[in-house]
Amino acid sequence: MLVSRSLGALGSAVLAGVILAGCSTQANRAPVEDRGQSSSASSTVDVKSLPGAENAGKPGYYTIKPGDTLIRVGLEHGQSWKDIARWSNLDNPNAIEVGQVVRVVPPGRDASVASTSTGSGRTVAPVVVGGGAATTPTAPAATATPVPSAPPSSAPAASGADAVNFIWPASGSLIAGFDEQRNKGYDISGKAGDPVIAAADGRVVYAGAGLRGYGNLIILKHNNTYLTAYAHNQSLLVKEDQSVKKGQKIAEMGSTDADRVKLHFEVRRQGKPVDPSRYLPSR
Template structure:
């Protein structure tokens, strides 16, 4: 009886020891290391990270003169029309391999890059023979080992007035006026006519667009006359000129039609530096 009671006491002591050992093991267990993606990137498990921000091409130029931020619904053709440029030039200035791939928020250069002008060096007779880069040697500080050469880029001489605002436009069609200029609702003139009536170039220029890629304009021709003015001719039945072709004032460039319109008519716009202006300021009275 005494032996049995002694064994029971020893068993209880042994069991208690095991429980204490087990508890000690759990309290001192090493922390679990997460070797997954979050741990590898220094992100604690369960934390919330901000989504990665994608910087679009040209974002550093947003808001600067000569740059344009792409808006919903924009195409390169529309951007060219709105900025007074050829869409091909815009594509080239921005190194766009595919002109159809532009993104909302992307910032595009819409003015030609300014060339660096070198200073011309005259020879002994005072005749300019070759361009050189002028440099100025700054005085050396007492501890400097050698002089510092500072390059100087010559500023171009002020350009003489080209009289680009003195354009002699003519009416592109002899039809009656259906709707006049309204900056909010009608960015040019709507001129009546019959299908096939001639559409004439309003001034000498170069074709910078000929096609139907601009919604609301149908078969469209855009002429660039100089660095200031564009004209647009919309809703044509057929186009008779191609892009990059030079045209003369009064030349037949299209035939009137009703593409993307509710009736046969010519929609005609004059744009000054990309902004629509009232044609009455430039067309002769009739």
């Protein structure tokens, strides 16, 4: 009996060590740690003592929810996660707490106007861009469409100082169209290694694999209004803070975190995903 109990205790200790080691490895995979999953720990934290708590509910600020990372918060608010960390004076951007409040508009900018498009403090839901319902076309426009070999001329996206003329980011067929609930952009077919190009001039605000559901991802910021996202790449050819030109090859198409080789492409206006058909030229 004593031997059996000792072996049982030893096995439990070894199992606990393996679990802890696995958790430690997982936390280091993304540039921003997601600590919102630990509900038991967060329930004991005094929210009023968390950084930025005095700004909760104010325009231009966002309260961290379970499952958030700075990368996702940046994408949903049209900002670079590095800028959010700097504006929020985060000593360690790799550790954010549920209930913590971060600034999502630049200091000096009219926060009441900038925050109306995304709603400061609202819950950020995961964006589904993989297989299943997310890749099912929902309208005739989402059927496969042949693409000319040469990039088509760009079409005007909108009027105003921040208007951007976009081009198609890949020369494949459209296999899934925009659906506000199920697919936040376009899915474009291709072969592994096909070029992915920048849809417009911009700056790389994220390049990595730290956002679940997107695989190897690039996010470009074109101005204070527009971002574009390029997901599931096989390889990334640009780095964060790098400036790129319209038509420049920025990645190679792949199937990371996806059910097939494809490019998932999003256009975001002040952080909100919008139908790319409103901004891309006909082809």
